[in-house]
Amino acid sequence: MFITHLSLTNFRNFGRLELDLPLGTTLLHGNNAQGKTNLLEAIYYLATSRSPYADYDSHLLNWDAAQAPEPVVVGRLIIQLTTQSGDHHVEMRLIQEKNRNGRNGQHSFRRQALVNRRKVRLIELLGNLRVVLFLPQDIQLITGPPSGRRRYMDITLCQIDPIYCRTLSNYNKALEQRNALLRQLADGQGSLEVLSIFTDKIVDLGSQLLARRAEFLENIAREAQRIHYEELTQGQETIRLSYRPRLRHMGSSRSEKMQELDELGKWVQVNYKDHKAIAARLMQALTEIQPIDINRGTTSVGPHRDDWLITINGRNLGSFGSRGQQRSAVLALKLAEINWMESVTGEKPILLLDEVVAEFDERRRTLLLNYVLKSTQALLTATDPGMFTADFMAQVTSMTVENGRVRPDH
Template sequence: MHIRHLSLTNFRNYGRLELDLPLGPILLHGDNAQGKTNLLEAIYYLATTRSPHADQDAQLINWIAAQSEEPIVVCRLVADVAAAAEKRQIEMRLIQEVNLSGRNGGRTFRREALVNRRKVRLMDLLGKLQVVQFLPEDMQLVTGPPGNRRRYMDITLCQIDPIYCRQLSQYNKILEQRNALLRRLAEGRGKRDVLPIFTEKLIKLGSEIFRRRAMFLANLARETHRIHYEELTEGKETVRLGYLPRLQENGGRRADELIALEQLGEWLQSHVDDADAVQARFEQALAAALPTDMVRCTTSVGPHRDDWRFWINGRNLASYGSRGQQRSAILALKLAEIHWMTKISNETPVLLLDEVVAELDEHRRALLLTYIKELHQALLTATDPGMFTKDFLRQATTMAVENGRVIPDKI
C-alpha cells in the first residue's frame, strides 16, 4: 500500500499543497516549524481520523483561514491510495461555520469523511489507508499512563479489524449509559431494573473486546520478542509484552495486583476461542464489583480500564529498564506492528517516522533503515540529512520543507 498523491487545503500551515509521493523512502528535511511534522500528521489523520498532536480537531484548521470572516471555512485532506486490490481516494473535511445563534463562540465545527467522493461514516474510513507511526513520544508507551497503551491498541486494531472498531464504539456508548444510570441511582432517581439490561450488553461487547485484544497482543508479543532478541540485542536480552485485562477490581499492593492481572491476561490468551468462558468471567467480575460501582457511580472493571506492559529479562521495563532498553523495546514493537499488519491484511502499511532517527544509536538506526528500504513507502522527517548514510540518501527521494511548501531536491 502507498500514497500516490496528497492534497491539503487549509491544514495547519499548509494553505494549499498538491504533492506526488513516489514509492520507497521519502526524506522530508528542513528547519523546525516549517511543516514536516504537519505533513505526517495529515497522513496519520487520514488513516485514523485522529491527530497525535492536537487536543481538538478544530486546531488543525489553518489559523489564518480559521480567523477570517468567511462564513464557512473548509480544511480538506485528500489522498489517492494504491492498494493491492484497488486504487481509492480518501478524504477528510473539517468544516467551520458561522453560528448565527451566537453559541459556541459564534462558530460550529463538524467533520466529514469521504471514500471515492462519497460520504461515509468516520468509522468506514478506517483501514482504507494503513499506517504505522513512530514518534519520539512513543516512549510514553513504556512509561506513560494506561490510557496511552489502550489508545495504541485501539488505533492499531481499528485500522485492521472493522468488527473490533464497531464493538468498541458500541461498548463505549453502553458504558456511558450504565455509568449515567449508576449516578441516577445514587441520587435516588433511576430505575434499578434497567441496570441488568445495560450490564448484559456490556458483557457481550466487552468480552469480545477482551478476546480480540488478547489475540492482538499475543501475536504482537511474539514478533516483538523475535526482533528484539535476534536483531537488536543479539540474544543478550529478552522482552515480553504482558496483557493486563481489568477482569477484577483494584485491590491489594500494586505489585500483587500486577501479578494477578498478568495471570488473568495469560488465562484470557489461553481462552480466546472460548467466548462463553470469557463472557462468564466478565459477568462474575462485574457482579463482584457492583457494590463498589454503586458507591463510586462508575464501572470499575472492563476493557475500558485495560493495560499492558513491557518486561525486560523478567523485570518491569518502565521501572527497571534503561533509556536505551526502552528505546529498543519501542523500536521492536513498531517493527513488529508492521509485520503484524502485513500478515493480517496482506498490505504493507505506510511508515511515518517523525524525527525518530536522531533518537537512535548507530546500531538501532542501521536496523531501522534496513527495514525502511524493504517497505513500499516510508516518510521520514529530519532537520539534519547528514545523519543518514550516503547509500540511504541515494535510494531515497528527498524533499525540502520550507514554510508550508514542499520542494523536491537531491542531496
C-alpha cells in the same frame, strides 16, 4: 499500498499543497517549524481519524483561514492511493460554520469523511489507508499511563479490523450510559433492572474487545520478542509483552494486584477463543463490584481499564529498564507492528517516521533504516539530512519543506 498524491487545503500551516509522492522512501527535511510534522500528521489523520498532537480537531484548521470572516471555512485532506484492490481516493473535510444566531465568532465544527468521493461514516474511513507511525514520544508507551497503551491497541486494531472499531464505539457508548445510571442510583434514583440491561451490553461488547485484544497482543508479542532477541540484541536479552485485562476487582495491596493481573492476563491469552468463558468472568466481576460501583458512580472493571506491559527478566521495563532498553523494546514493538499488519492484510503499511532516526545508536538506526528501505513507501522527516549516510541518501527521494511548501530537491 502506497500514496500517489496528497492534497491539503487549510490544514495547519498548509494553505494549499498538491504533492505527488513516489514509491520507496521520501526524506522531508527543513528547518524547525516549516511543516514537516504537520505533513505526516495529515497522512496519519486520514488513516486513523485521529491526530497524535491536537486535543481538538478544530485546531487542525489553518489559523488564518479559521479567522476569516466567511460563514463557512473548509479544510480538506485528500489522499490518492494504490492498493491491491485498485486506486482509491480518501478524503476528510474539516468544516467550521458560523452559528446563525451566534455573535462574536461563535462557531460549530464538524468532520466529513469521503471514500472514493462518496460520503461515509467516520468509522468507514478507517482501514483504507494503513500506517505505522514512529515518534520520539513513543517511549511513553512504556513509561506513560495505561490510557496511552489502550489507545495504541485501539488505533492499531481499528486500522485493520472494522468490526473491532464498531464494537469499541458501541462499548464506549454503553459504558457512558451505564455510568450515568450508576450516578442516578447513587442518588437513590434509576432502576436496577435497567442497570442489568446495560451490564449485559457491557459484558457482550466488552468480552469481544477483550478477546480481540488478547489475540492481537499475543501475535504482536511473539513478533516483538523475536525482533528484540534476534535482530536488536543478538540473543542477549528477552522481553515479554503481556496483557493486563481488568477482568476482576483487584486486591488492595500492590503486589497482590500485580500477581492477580498477571494470572488473569495469562488466562485470557490462553482462552481468547472462548468468548463464553470471558463473558462469564466479566459478568462475575461486574456483579461482585456492583454495590461499590453504585457508590462510586462508575464502572470499575472492564476493558476500559485494561493495560499491557513489557517485562525484561520478569521486571516491568517501565519501572526498571534503562532508557536504552526502553527504546529498544518500543522499537521492537513498532517493527513488529509492521510485520503484523503485513501478515494480516497481505500488504505492507506505509511508514511515517517523525524525527526518530536521530534518537538511535548505530545498530538500532541500521535496523530501522533497513525496514524503511524494504517498505513499499516510507516518509521520514529530519532537520538535518547530513546525519544519513551517502548510501542511504542515494536510495531515497529528498524534498525540502519550507513555510508550508514542499519542493523536490532535484
